[in-house]
Amino acid sequence: MTSTTDATGQVVRSRSIYRGDPGMWSWVLHRITGVTLFFFLFVHVLDTALVRVSPEAYDAVIETYKNPVVGALELGLLAAVIYHAFNGLRVILIDFWSKGPKYQRLMFWIVMAISVAIMIPASGRIVYLMFGS
Numbered sequence: 001m002t003s004t005t006d007a008t009g010q011v012v013r014s015r016s017i018y019r020g021d022p023g024m025w026s027w028v029l030h031r032i033t034g035v036t037l038f039f040f041l042f043v044h045v046l047d048t049a050l051v052r053v054s055p056e057a058y059d060a061v062i063e064t065y066k067n068p069v070v071g072a073l074e075l076g077l078l079a080a081v082i083y084h085a086f087n088g089l090r091v092i093l094i095d096f097w098s099k100g101p102k103y104q105r106l107m108f109w110i111v112m113a114i115s116v117a118i119m120i121p122a123s124g125r126i127v128y129l130m131f132g133s
Contacts, residue, residue: 022105022108022109025108032080033083034084047061068130071130078122079115083112093107
């Protein structure tokens with residue numbers, strides 16, 4: 001929380017500099033996508049390891065993934081990967097480029113635009129593979 005001192009010497013508290021700012025939302029989304037990707041990788045490793053225990057059980061688990069709900073989750077996973085990757089590059093630029101902090105808000109909106117631009121054709125491909133085949 002930030003604070004200032006008024007003319008009488010009283011400390012005046014104001015809101016956090018990040019509350020509601022795109023910088024806060026990029027931070028929140030980066031953490032959420034990171035946890036989501038970690039969880040996916042954990043489940044993916046367990047599923048893949050199941051093939052060594054019982055190939056029949058592995059086939060049964062994989063068969064349960066072939067439905068529209070999991071297809072929608074795959075779209076969410078793709079969105080998480082794309083956003084997390086490009087926002088990670090944005091964070092690197094903010095940390096290592098001397099003008100990074102000055103342009104952090106602009107870079108956030110660029111990351112969002114690139115993410116949407118990549119998601120549109122990728123989503124079309126995933127939906128086609130789910131329902132078109």
